[in-house]
Amino acid sequence: MSEDTRFGLGRTVTLPGPLRLDGGGSLAPVEIAYETYGTLAPDASNAILVCHALTGDQHVASEHPRTGKPGWWTRMVGPGKPIDTDRFCVICTNVLGSCMGSSGPASRNPATGTPYAMAFPVITIRDMVRAQAMLLDHLGIERLFAIVGGSMGGMQALSWTATYPDRVAAAVVIASTARHSAQNIAFHEVGRQAIMADPDWRDGNYYAADTTPSAGLAVARMAAHITYLSEAGLTEKFGRKLQGREAKTFGFDADFQVESYLRYQGLSFTDRFDANSYLYITRAMDYFDLAEEHGGMLANAFRSSRARFCVVSFDTDWLYPTAESRAVVRALNAAAAPASFVELSSPFGHDAFLLENAELARLVDGFLRAGDGK
Amino acid sequence: MSEDTRFGLGRTVTLPGPLRLDGGGSLAPVEIAYETYGTLAPDASNAILVCHALTGDQHVASEHPRTGKPGWWTRMVGPGKPIDTDRFCVICTNVLGSCMGSSGPASRNPATGTPYAMAFPVITIRDMVRAQAMLLDHLGIERLFAIVGGSMGGMQALSWTATYPDRVAAAVVIASTARHSAQNIAFHEVGRQAIMADPDWRDGNYYAADTTPSAGLAVARMAAHITYLSEAGLTEKFGRKLQGREAKTFGFDADFQVESYLRYQGLSFTDRFDANSYLYITRAMDYFDLAEEHGGMLANAFRSSRARFCVVSFDTDWLYPTAESRAVVRALNAAAAPASFVELSSPFGHDAFLLENAELARLVDGFLRAGDGK
Numbered sequence: 119m120s121e122d123t124r125f126g127l128g129r130t131v132t133l134p135g136p137l138r139l140d141g142g143g144s145l146a147p148v149e150i151a152y153e154t155y156g157t158l159a160p161d162a163s164n165a166i167l168v169c170h171a172l173t174g175d176q177h178v179a180s181e182h183p184r185t186g187k188p189g190w191w192t193r194m195v196g197p198g199k200p201i202d203t204d205r206f207c208v209i210c211t212n213v214l215g216s217c218m219g220s221s222g223p224a225s226r227n228p229a230t231g232t233p234y235a236m237a238f239p240v241i242t243i244r245d246m247v248r249a250q251a252m253l254l255d256h257l258g259i260e261r262l263f264a265i266v267g268g269s270m271g272g273m274q275a276l277s278w279t280a281t282y283p284d285r286v287a288a289a290v291v292i293a294s295t296a297r298h299s300a301q302n303i304a305f306h307e308v309g310r311q312a313i314m315a316d317p318d319w320r321d322g323n324y325y326a327a328d329t330t331p332s333a334g335l336a337v338a339r340m341a342a343h344i345t346y347l348s349e350a351g352l353t354e355k356f357g358r359k360l361q362g363r364e365a366k367t368f369g370f371d372a373d374f375q376v377e378s379y380l381r382y383q384g385l386s387f388t389d390r391f392d393a394n395s396y397l398y399i400t401r402a403m404d405y406f407d408l409a410e411e412h413g414g415m416l417a418n419a420f421r422s423s424r425a426r427f428c429v430v431s432f433d434t435d436w437l438y439p440t441a442e443s444r445a446v447v448r449a450l451n452a453a454a455a456p457a458s459f460v461e462l463s464s465p466f467g468h469d470a471f472l473l474e475n476a477e478l479a480r481l482v483d484g485f486l487r488a489g490d491g492k
Numbered sequence: 493m494s495e496d497t498r499f500g501l502g503r504t505v506t507l508p509g510p511l512r513l514d515g516g517g518s519l520a521p522v523e524i525a526y527e528t529y530g531t532l533a534p535d536a537s538n539a540i541l542v543c544h545a546l547t548g549d550q551h552v553a554s555e556h557p558r559t560g561k562p563g564w565w566t567r568m569v570g571p572g573k574p575i576d577t578d579r580f581c582v583i584c585t586n587v588l589g590s591c592m593g594s595s596g597p598a599s600r601n602p603a604t605g606t607p608y609a610m611a612f613p614v615i616t617i618r619d620m621v622r623a624q625a626m627l628l629d630h631l632g633i634e635r636l637f638a639i640v641g642g643s644m645g646g647m648q649a650l651s652w653t654a655t656y657p658d659r660v661a662a663a664v665v666i667a668s669t670a671r672h673s674a675q676n677i678a679f680h681e682v683g684r685q686a687i688m689a690d691p692d693w694r695d696g697n698y699y700a701a702d703t704t705p706s707a708g709l710a711v712a713r714m715a716a717h718i719t720y721l722s723e724a725g726l727t728e729k730f731g732r733k734l735q736g737r738e739a740k741t742f743g744f745d746a747d748f749q750v751e752s753y754l755r756y757q758g759l760s761f762t763d764r765f766d767a768n769s770y771l772y773i774t775r776a777m778d779y780f781d782l783a784e785e786h787g788g789m790l791a792n793a794f795r796s797s798r799a800r801f802c803v804v805s806f807d808t809d810w811l812y813p814t815a816e817s818r819a820v821v822r823a824l825n826a827a828a829a830p831a832s833f834v835e836l837s838s839p840f841g842h843d844a845f846l847l848e849n850a851e852l853a854r855l856v857d858g859f860l861r862a863g864d865g866k
Binding site: 140141142236239240297298299300301303304305307308310311312314315316317333334336337340341344347349352353355356357358366368369370372374376377380381384397401404405407410436439 | 514515516610613614671672673674675677678679681682684685686688689690691707708710711714715718721723726727729730731732740742743744746748750751754755758771775778779781784810813
C-alpha cells in the first residue's frame with residue numbers, strides 16, 4: 119500500500135486489492151484519488167462522503183488542477199456551508215473508471231505496462247461504491263455520518279445504503295434515479311457511438327498517439343449537455359439569439375448563441391476528460407438498476423438499511439424526472455425507511471443541483487443538522 | 493424546361509428558374525422531383541400538396557425506390573383514405589436541398605459540372621415553398637384545395653399560407669411549430685457537428701470519394717431519433733430489455749434493445765440519405781421563424797391568408813410540444829383566420845403523426861370534407 123500526493127491530482131492511494139467486480143473479474147491494484155476537507159473526529163463519526171456525477175471529480179470544494187476552476191460544489195461544501203467542513207470531514211473520491219487519478223482505462227495495466235484502454239474491466243455503480251468502501255477502510259472510517267450525491271452521485275448514495283446498510287447513517291439523493299431508463303440509455307449510446315466513430319479513437323488505443331478522439335468526445339458531450347438543461351431554460355438563456363452578429367450568415371458557422379455555447383461545452387470538455395472513461399462511466403450508469411440487483415423489487419434494496427433518506431428532485435429535470443425520485447421514495451416507504459422527499463422548483467433542469475439554490479442549501483443543512491443534534 | 497422520368501425517382505422536372513432565395517442569391521436551374529396521385533380536375537380545383545418532413549421524400553403513397561418500403565403516409569393518402577386520391581389530386585415534392593431528385597448539394601453545379609456540395613446555397617423553408625410554387629405554376633395549379641404537412645411539412649404549410657395567401661384554401665398543420673426553439677436548434681447542431689467531425693465528410697466533397705460520412709450521419713440520426721419518440725414510449729417499447737441475450741455482457745456491444753434499435757436506425761439511414769442534405773435541411777429548419785419574417789409578430793403572417801386552418805398536436809410530442817401549436821392557433825385567432833385546434837393523445841411522441849391514429853384520420857377527413865361540401 120502506498121500513498122502519494124501527485125502534483126495537481128490531490129491525494130492518491132494505491133490499495134492492493136483485489137477489488138471484486140460485478141462483471142466477474144477483479145481489479146488489482148486499485149488506485150483511488152480523493153480529497154478531504156475538514157478534520158476527522160477522533161472516533162471518525164463525522165465523515166461525509168460526497169459523490170460526484172458522470173464527468174465530475176474529487177475536487178468538490180477546491181480548485182480543479184487542470185482547469186483552474188473552483189470546486190464543483192463550493193456552494194454546498196465548505197466552512198459554514200450546508201455540508202459544513204467546520205463540523206464534518208468531507209471526503210470526495212474520483213470514481214473508479216474516471217480519469218482524475220483513480221483506476222480507469224487510462225491507468226497502467228500491470229499485465230502489460232501500458233494503459234488498460236479497453237482491457238479495463240467494465241464496471242458498475244456498485245463497483246465504484248466498493249472501491250470507495252475500500253478507501254474508507256483505509257482511512258479508518260467504519261460508518262458514514264452521511265453520503266450525499268447528485269445525479270450519478272445519487273446513484274452511488276443509493277447503492278451505498280443497499281450494499282453497506284450498516285455503514286451509512288444518512289443519505290441525500292439529489293436529481294437522481296434508481297435505474298437508467300430507455301431514454302437515458304439511448305442518449306448515452308449516442309455519445310458512445312460518436313466517440314467510437316471517431317477514427318482517432320483507434321479501438322481505445324490512443325494514449326500513445328498524437329491525437330485523441332476529441333471530435334467524437336465533443337459531440338458526445340454536446341448531446342449530453344442538452345439533457346442537462348430544460349427546454350424552458352434554454353429558451354430563457356438563448357432563445358433564438360444570434361451570436362455576435364446582426365443577421366443570419368446563411369452558412370454553417372455557429373449563428374445562434376445556443377450553437378456557440380454547445381460547441382464550447384464540447385470542445386472544453388475534451389481538454390479535461392478521457393474519452394475511454396466516458397465510455398466506461400456511461401456504461402456503468404446504463405447498467406444501474408438497483409431493483410434488478412435485489413430480485414426485481416426496489417424496496418428490497420433498502421430493507422436492511424439503517425439510514426435516514428432525503429430525496430430531492432427538480433421540477434424541470436427531464437433527465438431524471440421527479441417520477442424517478444418518487445419511485446425511490448415509494449420503495450423507501452415500503453421498506454419502512456425514514457425518508458423525506460421534496461421537489462424543488464428551478465428553471466435549470468438537471469443542472470439545477472449544481473447551481474445556486476437557496477432551498478436546496480437549506481434542505482441539506484437541515485437534514486444534516488437533524489442527525490447532528492444541532 | 494425538360495421533364496423526364498428517372499428510374500426509381502418518380503417524376504423530375506427541370507425548371508429554368510432562377511429561384512430567388514432568402515439568403516440573397518438565386519438558383520438556376522431548379523430540379524423538382526415529385527409524385528402525383530389521383531387525377532387533377534379540369535379546373536385544377538382539387539389539388540392537395542402534401543409536404544414531407546426532414547428526411548422524407550415525394551413517395552408519400554408509393555414505394556420508396558431505394559428501400560422498397562411502402563410510402564411514408566399510406567395510412568392517410570390513397571383511394572378512400574382521408575386524403576382521398578379518388579377525389580383529390582395529391583402532389584408531393586421532394587423538398588429543395590434534399591437528395592431524392594430535387595436540387596440539393598448532391599446536384600450538379602452548372603458552374604463546375606460537379607456536385608455543388610457546400611457550394612449549394614443555404615436555403616430556408618420559404619425557399620422550399622417557392623420552389624413548390626414554381627412546380628404548381630408549371631402544372632397549371634393556381635390554388636391549392638389544401639396543403640397538408642407534419643413536422644417540417646407543417647412548417648411548409650404555414651409558410652405557404654403566409655407566402656401565397658391567395659393560393660391556399662385550407663391548411664393542415666400537424667405536430668409542427670412556427671419557429672425552431674433553442675432546444676430544437678441544439679439537437680440539430682449536435683447532428684451537424686457529428687457529420688462534420690467525420691473525416692469522410694471532407695468539407696462536403698465526398699461525392700467522388702470511396703467513402704461517405706456515414707458514421708457521422710448515423711450518429712446524427714440516432715440523436716435526432718430520440719427526439720422523435722416519447723420517454724414513456726421508449727420505456728414501453730424497450731424499457732431495459734436486453735437484446736437477444738439473458739445477461740449483460742459487461743462490454744460495449746448493444747446489450748440493450750434500445751441501443752440495438754438506435755444503431756439500426758442510424759445505419760439504415762445512411763443508405764438512403766445524403767449527409768450534406770441533412771446539413772442543409774436541418775439548417776433551413778433552424779432558421780425557420782415565421783414571426784421574424786413578419787415583423788416579429790406571428791399573427792402578421794396570417795393577416796392576408798384566405799385559408800381555413802386545422803392545427804393538430806400530440807400530447808407526448810416533446811420535439812414540437814402542444815405549446816408550439818397553441819402559439820400558432822393564438823396567432824391565427826388574432827389574425828381572425830378560421831382555425832380549429834386539437835391535441836391528440838398518443839404514446840408515440842413526435843412520430844405519432846406518421847403512425848396509425850384513427851382520430852387523426854377522422855380529423856383530416858372531416859376537415860377536408862368541410863371544404864369539399866361533402
